[in-house]
Amino acid sequence: MTPNNMKTYDKQGQRLHPLWIIFSVGKFMKEFIIPIVFFFLFKAGSQSMIIHYLKLAFILYMIYRFISILLSWWNFKYLFTDKELQINEGRFVKEERFISLEKIQSVQLNTSFFARLFGLTTLSLQTGAVDDKATIKLEAISRKEAERIQRHLRLSDIVRIDETMPEVEKITQEHSTQTEHYEVTLKEILVASFTSFRFLALIPLLFSLYFKINDFFALDGYTDTIIAFFEKSWFILAIIICIILILSMLFGIGMMYLQYGKFQVVSDHNRIFIKKGIFNQTEFSIPKEKVQAIKFNKSLLRRWLGIAEVELVSAGGAGEEKIETNVLFPFISENRARRLVVEILPTFRIDSAMVKLPKTALFVKLIRPSYLWIIAACVIFYFWPSLWYMLFILLIFIVISRIANYFHSGYMLSTPYIQLQSGSFSTELFLTTRQKIEELEMTESWLQRKFGLASLKISTRAKPIHVSTISDIPKEIAEHYYHWYANR
Numbered sequence: 001m002t003p004n005n006m007k008t009y010d011k012q013g014q015r016l017h018p019l020w021i022i023f024s025v026g027k028f029m030k031e032f033i034i035p036i037v038f039f040f041l042f043k044a045g046s047q048s049m050i051i052h053y054l055k056l057a058f059i060l061y062m063i064y065r066f067i068s069i070l071l072s073w074w075n076f077k078y079l080f081t082d083k084e085l086q087i088n089e090g091r092f093v094k095e096e097r098f099i100s101l102e103k104i105q106s107v108q109l110n111t112s113f114f115a116r117l118f119g120l121t122t123l124s125l126q127t128g129a130v131d132d133k134a135t136i137k138l139e140a141i142s143r144k145e146a147e148r149i150q151r152h153l154r155l156s157d158i159v160r161i162d163e164t165m166p167e168v169e170k171i172t173q174e175h176s177t178q179t180e181h182y183e184v185t186l187k188e189i190l191v192a193s194f195t196s197f198r199f200l201a202l203i204p205l206l207f208s209l210y211f212k213i214n215d216f217f218a219l220d221g222y223t224d225t226i227i228a229f230f231e232k233s234w235f236i237l238a239i240i241i242c243i244i245l246i247l248s249m250l251f252g253i254g255m256m257y258l259q260y261g262k263f264q265v266v267s268d269h270n271r272i273f274i275k276k277g278i279f280n281q282t283e284f285s286i287p288k289e290k291v292q293a294i295k296f297n298k299s300l301l302r303r304w305l306g307i308a309e310v311e312l313v314s315a316g317g318a319g320e321e322k323i324e325t326n327v328l329f330p331f332i333s334e335n336r337a338r339r340l341v342v343e344i345l346p347t348f349r350i351d352s353a354m355v356k357l358p359k360t361a362l363f364v365k366l367i368r369p370s371y372l373w374i375i376a377a378c379v380i381f382y383f384w385p386s387l388w389y390m391l392f393i394l395l396i397f398i399v400i401s402r403i404a405n406y407f408h409s410g411y412m413l414s415t416p417y418i419q420l421q422s423g424s425f426s427t428e429l430f431l432t433t434r435q436k437i438e439e440l441e442m443t444e445s446w447l448q449r450k451f452g453l454a455s456l457k458i459s460t461r462a463k464p465i466h467v468s469t470i471s472d473i474p475k476e477i478a479e480h481y482y483h484w485y486a487n488r
Contacts, residue, residue: 194249295431361471361473373395422469437459442457454478
């Protein structure tokens with residue numbers, strides 16, 4: 001295959017699968033299930049003129065939506081060339097769009113369990129745009145078509161990186177050799193289910209189910225009888241509580257497994273590929289050159305266990321779920337994550353030793369006014385003066401948080417890399433390169449100026465723009481970082 005052959009990828013625009021019409025009608029019916037049941041079940045024989053006209057208006061609206069769905073499917077076509085993606089869309093007014101392949105930041109495949117039965121999937125292309133059309137969705141296309149589009153985009157990456165290479169087919173084979181870096185284990189899923197407290201989700205789910213059933217059937221009388229029975233038998237109550245706890249844990253583990261089961265990270269010369277999911281499957285790929293930064297997120301409990309979440313910062317949209325696009329490793333040993341990140345992205349380097357904040361930074365953090373505490377004091381003394389002791393609890397929490405922030409903050413500059421860490425109970429380690437930074441800002445408050453300190457804020461391309469900040473670093477260090485970036 002040569003670069004010229006790429007132009008023959010698609011001579012005719014492609015439509016979505018006709019089942020897209022059925023899926024869209026199903027979504028529409030689901031959104032309006034309440035008025036449908038109300039008009040055509042509960043009020044089917046009503047003689048009220050108001051109900052009659054409302055039903056007529058609703059029927060006309062349903063006809064309009066159905067025609068809109070048909071026109072949307074008929075008018076929607078997409079066409080890939082060697083340079084761009086052409087989109088024709090619209091219902092009553094047609095629109096034509098041209099998206100350069102270079103603008104595509106990442107590719108995501110979402111395959112629901114129902115779509116898998118028909119061999120279909122949804123392919124989402126994330127661009128660097130900031131408007132509501134930043135994500136291009138090709139819904140209800142065949143799996144074979146989705147794989148063909150992905151191959152076309154990978155080939156486009158290779159040709160764009162080095163257009164002087166004559167034998168594209170040979171290069172494609174060399175660059176498409178994939179290396180498996182990570183696959184989630186059952187032990188990691190078990191640990192993650194407890195550290196994320198996913199097992200607690202069963203309790204509000206049961207309450208929600210109870211209230212929904214109670215709307216149709218009066219359960220209050222039965223509930224009072226059951227509670228009275230349990231109050232007489234503590235042994236049975238203890239057994240029931242144990243059963244609920246066991247079911248909650250199994251529920252949390254099951255939910256975590258369904259979401260992260262078969263989570264796998266592989267890469268080739270140009271791209272990173274992330275796969276996950278049991279029933280609903282997600283596949284995500286992004287060119288390595290599009291990764292703007294890397295984040296290590298650690299909650300308090302996971303930090304004690306040495307576990308981190310590693311997130312890729314990219315200019316593409318965040319997708320329907322954050323985990324589906326941004327997360328490289330959802331839960332992994334931090335030491336192992338550091339090794340794998342460098343293995344997958346050799347252009348990045350992570351330094352374990354970071355420079356801590358000066359001791360004056362701790363003093364400044366402790367004496368800095370807390371607007372939260374001031375507002376809380378005004379509200380409590382005005383409305384609930386008897387709860388004045390809550391202010392001391394809040395003050396202790398603020399002081400502990402600021403002390404933790406001091407010990408967990410650090411920085412490192414090793415050209416061309418910059419590394420920042422901040423946070424109190426939860427921490428974030430941020431790593432990027434100078435060429436990926438969109439904006440670097442140095443600020444200093446009156447209090448910081450008195451102690452020779454400043455704050456540093458780094459903005460990188462993402463959707464929304466990602467901002468990483470570290471406060472109370474020495475002013476000369478902040479100025480050094482500022483000139484390091486300004487003189488790039």
